[in-house]
Amino acid sequence: MEKKVIIFTGSTDGIGLLVMNHLVKENCEQYKFILPVRNLEKGEALHKELKVINEKVDITLMEMDLSSFESIRNFVKNFNQLNLPHLDILVxxxxxxLPSFQKTKDGFESTIGINHLGTSLLTLLLLKNFKKVSDGANNCEDQCNIVILSSEFHQREQLNFDKLLLTENDSSSFDTLREYSKSKLCNLLFSNELHNRLNLCKTTKNNIRVNSLHPGYLKTPINRDLSWFTRNIIAPIFFFGYGSKTEDTINGIVNLIENNSNHSGKYFSISKETSPSSFASNPENSKLLWEKTCELLSLNPELDL
Structure with a gap:
């Protein structure tokens, strides 16, 4: 059986590491893993760990920094040079x-710059790599999946599309949770609009599924840069009250990776399909976010597949 090619970002820490461990243990022979990593040394350590779990694991490590558009473009270029027949899954x-205002290498506020702009650029540049099927085909083996991790925190915010990103002039008003929540709202809106636009493309509408999910609340290294008080006092109280079971989070993501139910354009809270906020549910907002994103990325908003 031909292996499915899966690109999985954020695989060296936290939720990504948990899911990778599960996939390698349970479904290793099914996948060829392409792991974009910012730190190759850390990636090599992960590779060794996964080899211990299953020596047959098929992994290619590739350098990529989501805070740099140049790095993302280089990753896609290098991925194309692998000459793989197609891409099946993007996670x-x-x-x-982040604890304070920072800028990406391209000058954007880093939370939205990495979580949304970097993720969106990667996704859009890879679209042509997904397997194409003829109009009318509906073979389960031909289906491709894009999984975008959002968060329940998206419900806390709305977006001003004329001022999507903070500037240095706004740095004194930076709020960690607000910017993170905005970035997760962007992820959800982007996922919805990508689904809508792919559904209009004859070459892709039958086989590319796009879904977003809230993975639950687990204690992961994502909050490692926050203040001592937040990490050691606030976070433990929060996770005690709202923490998720690790296996539920893993299963929720794996379910969308495999996507045997053919969901697309949906939002899940762990494993349960649910409704996002009213702002995120408004198709006009997803369209506006798409257009603003493409403007910031200097990309044509019309898909050319």
Whole structure:
């Protein structure tokens, strides 16, 4: 059986590492893993760990920094040079939660710059790599899946599309949770609009599924840069009250990776399909976010597949 090619961002830490361990243990022979990593040394350590779980694991490590558009473009270029027949699955798991105002290498506020702009650029540049099927085909083996990790925190915010990103002039008003929540709302809106636009493309509408999910609340390294008080006092109280079971989070993501139910354009809270906020449910907002995103990325908003 031909292996499915899966690109999985954020695989070296936290939720991504948990899911990778599960996939390698349970479904290793089914996948060829392409792991974009910012730190190759850390990636090599992960590779060794996964080899211990299953020596047959098929992994290719490739350098990529989501805070740099140049790095993302280089990753896609290098991925194309692997000459793989197609891409089957993209899991956009990587993300940051930052304690203070920072800028990406392209000059954007880093939370939205990495979580949304970097993730969106990667996704859009890879679209042509997904398997194409003829109009009318509906073979389960031909289906491709894009999984975008959002968060329940998206419900806390709305977006001003004329001022999507903070500037240095706004740095004194930076709020960690607000910017993180905005970035997760962007992820959800982008997922919805990508689904809508792919559904209009004859070459893709039958086989590319796009879904977003809230993975639950687990204690992961995403909050490692926050203040001592937040990490050691606030976070433990929060996770005690709202924490998720690790196996539920893993299963929720794996279910969308495999997507045997053919869901697309949906939002899940762990494993349960649910309704996002009213702002996220408004198709006009997803369209506006798409257009603003493409403007910031200097990309044509019309899909050319």
């Amino acid at each position: 956009n798991n990587a993300g940051v939660m």
